[in-house]
Amino acid sequence: xxxxxxxxxxxxxxxxxxxxxxxxxxxxxxxxxxxxxxxxxxxxxxxxxxxxxxxxxxxxxxxxxxxxxxxxxxxxxxxxxxxxxxxxxxxxxxxxxxxxxxxxxxxxxxxxxxxxxxxxxxxxxxxxxxxxxxxxxxxxxxxxxxxxxxxxxxxxxxxxxxxxxxxxxxxxxxxxxxxxxxxxxxxxxxxxxxxxxxxxxxxxxxxxxxxxxxxxxxxxxxxxxxxxxxxxxxxxxxxxxxxxxxxxxxxxxxxxxxxxxxxxxxxxxxxxxxxxxxxxxxxxxxxxxxxxxxxxxxxxxxxxxxxxxxxxxxxxxxxxxxxxxxxx
Numbered sequence: 001x002x003x004x005x006x007x008x009x010x011x012x013x014x015x016x017x018x019x020x021x022x023x024x025x026x027x028x029x030x031x032x033x034x035x036x037x038x039x040x041x042x043x044x045x046x047x048x049x050x051x052x053x054x055x056x057x058x059x060x061x062x063x064x065x066x067x068x069x070x071x072x073x074x075x076x077x078x079x080x081x082x083x084x085x086x087x088x089x090x091x092x093x094x095x096x097x098x099x100x101x102x103x104x105x106x107x108x109x110x111x112x113x114x115x116x117x118x119x120x121x122x123x124x125x126x127x128x129x130x131x132x133x134x135x136x137x138x139x140x141x142x143x144x145x146x147x148x149x150x151x152x153x154x155x156x157x158x159x160x161x162x163x164x165x166x167x168x169x170x171x172x173x174x175x176x177x178x179x180x181x182x183x184x185x186x187x188x189x190x191x192x193x194x195x196x197x198x199x200x201x202x203x204x205x206x207x208x209x210x211x212x213x214x215x216x217x218x219x220x221x222x223x224x225x226x227x228x229x230x231x232x233x234x235x236x237x238x239x240x241x242x243x244x245x246x247x248x249x250x251x252x253x254x255x256x257x258x259x260x261x262x263x264x265x266x267x268x269x270x271x272x273x274x275x276x277x278x279x280x281x282x283x284x285x286x287x288x289x290x291x292x293x294x295x296x297x298x299x300x301x302x303x304x305x306x307x308x309x310x311x312x313x314x315x316x317x318x319x320x321x322x323x324x325x326x327x328x
Contacts, residue, residue, distance in 0.1 A: 006036070119147045122163070124277035127253070132159070135170040136177065139254040142274035143198070164196040166251045169210075184233055187213045193225075194250045201270060202234040206250035214239065256298035258305065265290050265315070265326070276302040283327040290314060 008014050009022050026033045122128055122144045129139045133151050140146055144163025152158075158178040169177045171190030179186040181197040184205065191210025197203040205214050207225040214231040215222045221239035223231045230242040230250070252259040258275070260268050266288040269280040282288040292312065296305055306317050306324065317326045 117147055117149060119145065121145045124274050129254070132157075134172055134177075137168040137170075139166040139251075141165065141253055142277075161195060161197060163198055164194070164253070166192070166194045166254050168192050183216060184231075185215045187215075194247070196250075198270070198274075201267075202232055204230055204232045204250075206230045206245055206247050208247040208251065258294075258296040258300060260295070261293050262291050263293070264288065265292060265309075268292060268309075269326070272302065272305060278302065278322045278324055280324045280326060283325065287315060287326065287328055 005014070005018055005021065008018065014022065026036060120128070120130065120140065122140045122142060124143050127139065127141050127144075129137065131137055132148055134157055136157070138146065138159075141164035144161070144165060146159060146161055146163075146165060148159040152172075152175070156176055156178055157172065158180060161179050161181045165179075167177075167179065167188075169188050169190050169192070174189070177188050177190075179195055181195065181203065182199070183197050183203040184195070186193070186195055186205055188210060191212055192208040193210075193212055194206040194208070195204075196206075203216070205212065205225065207227050207229055209227055212225050213222065214225060214233075216233040216239045221233070223239055223241055225231055225241075228243070228245050228247060230245040231239055232242060233239045249259045249261060258271070260271075265282060269282060269288075272278070273280055292309065292314075294308060296308070302324075303319075306319075309315055310317060315326055315328060317324055
């Protein structure tokens with residue numbers, strides 16, 4: 001379900017085919033119907049003479065947000081059984097409601113729609129896909145935050161990212177598409193690429209199609225990438241170029257797969273924490289720096305991943321609720 005489509009529904013601008021899509025989405029889950037009802041009530045306020053009561057808008061917005069948080073808490077899965085397919089529908093609903101709530105709040109408070117800032121936050125254990133105002137498609141991984149304007153203006157298309165995202169950028173004449181993050185900046189015109197930029201981890205850009213320009217450390221480092229290349233930035237080594245990369249491995253997470261090639265156990269554990277919303281403790285630095293190569297297909301559970309790692313006979317593990325301890 002596309003957030004832009006729901007906005008058109010609230011504006012009564014949908015064609016019959018789009019109305020059918022909305023109806024199927026509502027029928028698929030009772031929670032969808034409840035959230036859409038709350039959003040319709042918020043939207044209706046703009047057509048009523050209640051703007052003299054700003055507290056009413058705040059009250060309804062807070063009620064919608066509280067319901068969303070309560071549903072998220074109730075829907076939190078146990079770490080042993082969580083699988084991608086089981087969380088995708090809920091994750092999409094979270095992202096749509098967050099996106100629409102931000103738009104509605106700005107509109108009802110009197111802000112101009114063109115200048116409203118959309119902020120999409122993806123919780124641990126979930127991932128979503130959305131379409132930006134310029135038709136660019138974006139897949140967001142777990143614990144990722146993306147912010148972007150309701151309408152791109154001023155000659156560029158700029159978004160801000162913390163976490164990991166795969167972009168299919170729509171061409172827009174000479175208007176560049178820019179991804180800003182705390183460690184790196186990526187500039188493109190129309191292409192497909194993955195950006196991974198989590199706090200306290202090395203950042204990377206992997207190119208699938210087209211051409212991108214990567215800069216880091218306030219422009220101190222710059223690289224131009226062609227397909228099957230990867231730029232990696234670390235505070236100690238600066239910006240380095242990796243050639244002959246398989247881009248399918250870098251973006252396999254968008255179809256629910258886990259791919260680790262010659263990765264340290266510490267890096268694997270960081271990804272598992274985000275995917276399954278758990279905390280992983282590794283017994284020693286030597287074990288944390290040990291490297292593994294493994295691949296897991298869609299719907300894999302945390303227990304299956306840990307069991308597979310254990311089969312290498314290089315580690316053991318114990319699970320206590322949402323905490324996992326890995327030992328030699």
